[in-house]
Amino acid sequence: MSAPGTVIPFGERLEAVFAAYGRLCVGLDPHASLLDQWGQPDSAEGLREFGLRVIEAAADRVGILKPQIAFFERHGAAGYAVLERLLAEARDAGMLVIADVKRGDIGSTVEAYGEAWLRRGSSLEADAMTISAYQGLGSIEQVMLAAEAGGKGLFVLAATSNPEASAIQRAVLQQSSRAGHTVAGAITQGVIGWNQSRSDAASRALGSVGVVFGATTDLRAAGIPTDVEPPRPGLPVLAPGFGHQGAEPGDLRARFGAYAAGVIANESRSLLSAGPDGIGDAIARRADEYGAVGA
Numbered sequence: 001m002s003a004p005g006t007v008i009p010f011g012e013r014l015e016a017v018f019a020a021y022g023r024l025c026v027g028l029d030p031h032a033s034l035l036d037q038w039g040q041p042d043s044a045e046g047l048r049e050f051g052l053r054v055i056e057a058a059a060d061r062v063g064i065l066k067p068q069i070a071f072f073e074r075h076g077a078a079g080y081a082v083l084e085r086l087l088a089e090a091r092d093a094g095m096l097v098i099a100d101v102k103r104g105d106i107g108s109t110v111e112a113y114g115e116a117w118l119r120r121g122s123s124l125e126a127d128a129m130t131i132s133a134y135q136g137l138g139s140i141e142q143v144m145l146a147a148e149a150g151g152k153g154l155f156v157l158a159a160t161s162n163p164e165a166s167a168i169q170r171a172v173l174q175q176s177s178r179a180g181h182t183v184a185g186a187i188t189q190g191v192i193g194w195n196q197s198r199s200d201a202a203s204r205a206l207g208s209v210g211v212v213f214g215a216t217t218d219l220r221a222a223g224i225p226t227d228v229e230p231p232r233p234g235l236p237v238l239a240p241g242f243g244h245q246g247a248e249p250g251d252l253r254a255r256f257g258a259y260a261a262g263v264i265a266n267e268s269r270s271l272l273s274a275g276p277d278g279i280g281d282a283i284a285r286r287a288d289e290y291g292a293v294g295a
Ligand SMILES: O=c1ccn([C@@H]2O[C@H](COP(=O)(O)O)[C@@H](O)[C@H]2O)c(=O)[nH]1
Pocket: 027, 029, 068, 100, 159, 160, 161, 162, 212, 213, 214, 240, 241, 242, 243, 244, 245, 266, 267, 268, 269, 270
């Protein structure tokens, strides 16, 4: 147990979760159709009941929860109030919470997003957030520093799971120090470089800044070779695309290759569609299947 106020790097916390619970991450995506299936109204009350039941089923079975903020935002301020409660419940239950917010802007504005989602004591405090470096990796530098100071994590969109992303993410850079790299490859290398530049890099198995790689994505075609061992610290990889979008636990090693050890396998609809009575078993079964894949 660490002393109060001690900052434990996000990468270290993630490593501990992998060791205790494995790599499955439950996605909290309260689609209107799922609320209906769960017998809940498409309202803030419905979100609250749905969210509380998902957290109850997930706690002690998995160590990571990824709320998709869009489904709360569509209910306005009432949705955000529910989200605040659910974030606190999940964190109190000991889960690492990744807020899937995909924020990005000029640096001074991204800093404010970082404060909203990662500052200790913020009503929306999570353990990590997803972020876009479309305005340049430099635009998120202050957030990376603030996250590090608070023991928080970031997942930078690199090679996402949606097929229509490839035209942009596979485009080859003409200028910059990473000319010749794809956009996805340059972002990935930039994040790896950031983790390596931290003072404690050599002693860490995992860095605190990761990337988003879709489990449905051909990483090699996106300019990210998967047969070359990345340097330490290892790269956390938030990987949506398992379950509903088609990827299976058995695909993990072939898809991610040298990055497999850092993969957080997110599944949302495939688990949530088991309904309130089936979700606990669905999570436990899937957690076992990822466990069988190994590290
Ligand atoms: O590349 C990306 C980035 C994020 N997502 C998000 O993950 C979940 C996936 O949900 P499923 O129901 O398991 O398909 C959802 O919140 C997406 O917004 C992604 O799919 N791909």
